[in-house]
Amino acid sequence: MAEKLTRRGLVTSAVAAGMAGFALAGRVGEALAELVATPRQTTGPFYPVELPLDSDNDLVRVAGRPQQAAGNVFHLFGRVLDPDGRALSGAEVQIWQCDARGYYHHPRDRGGQADPNFQGFGTAMTDADGAYRFRTIRPVAYPGRTPHIHFAVLGSEFDALVTQMYLRGEPGNERDGPFRGISDPAERESVLVAAEPAPEVEAGALAGTFDLVIGKSLFKT
Numbered sequence: 001m002a003e004k005l006t007r008r009g010l011v012t013s014a015v016a017a018g019m020a021g022f023a024l025a026g027r028v029g030e031a032l033a034e035l036v037a038t039p040r041q042t043t044g045p046f047y048p049v050e051l052p053l054d055s056d057n058d059l060v061r062v063a064g065r066p067q068q069a070a071g072n073v074f075h076l077f078g079r080v081l082d083p084d085g086r087a088l089s090g091a092e093v094q095i096w097q098c099d100a101r102g103y104y105h106h107p108r109d110r111g112g113q114a115d116p117n118f119q120g121f122g123t124a125m126t127d128a129d130g131a132y133r134f135r136t137i138r139p140v141a142y143p144g145r146t147p148h149i150h151f152a153v154l155g156s157e158f159d160a161l162v163t164q165m166y167l168r169g170e171p172g173n174e175r176d177g178p179f180r181g182i183s184d185p186a187e188r189e190s191v192l193v194a195a196e197p198a199p200e201v202e203a204g205a206l207a208g209t210f211d212l213v214i215g216k217s218l219f220k221t
Helices: 020-023 185-190
Strands: 073-081 091-094 123-126 131-137 148-152 161-167 206-209
Touching: 091 131, 123 131
Parallel strands: 073 206
Antiparallel strands: 073 131, 091 123, 091 148, 148 161
16 A cells, blocks of 8 residues: 555546635635544555556546446545644545445456446645545445545655545444444544535536545654
8 A cells, every 4th residue: 555655646627627616615714723633544455456547536537438437426525634724735635436336446346347437546636725626426335334435645744644534424334344443523523524416516416525634643753
């Protein structure tokens, strides 16, 4: 994992490029003192063996394929911050998740039956406000796991943060091993995201906001 989590550039998709303002909407004046650090979680067994050639921040469209991925389009916005609320610009945010049928793009995952129209992995770089964005699909459950999206955040100032994002209100959350492993209620709350209808972003799509707070222990001295 440590060898694969290296910095990479972002190829910004045309679809995602117009959404920068959405991530910060309604957040002016928000108190950012004493933020709860995003808990570290397992990478899981399905981090890509080889990164796809198309690994931009639009996972719903794969370069060279005429169809988009199956599943409910989900626009995900957020910021990368330090515990004092300072925006961390130039950080690389990586996500990876299963497709709408519950398969990862990984040779060890149940026979490699993943949706060829779903990218499965994507990257984005945070802007001057620490903001990032992805166009992906609403995560789905598969045997043994509640819906979730894996995240890794890399930057020059701190060691990599690896965590997972969960959907608020999912009945499987309380039976999920990694989610139940977060014992602190505030930390649990920090990884829950509401996926809500967002027709103003894209017809029929959902959207949610997931801010990532890099804990003090991860910063390099």
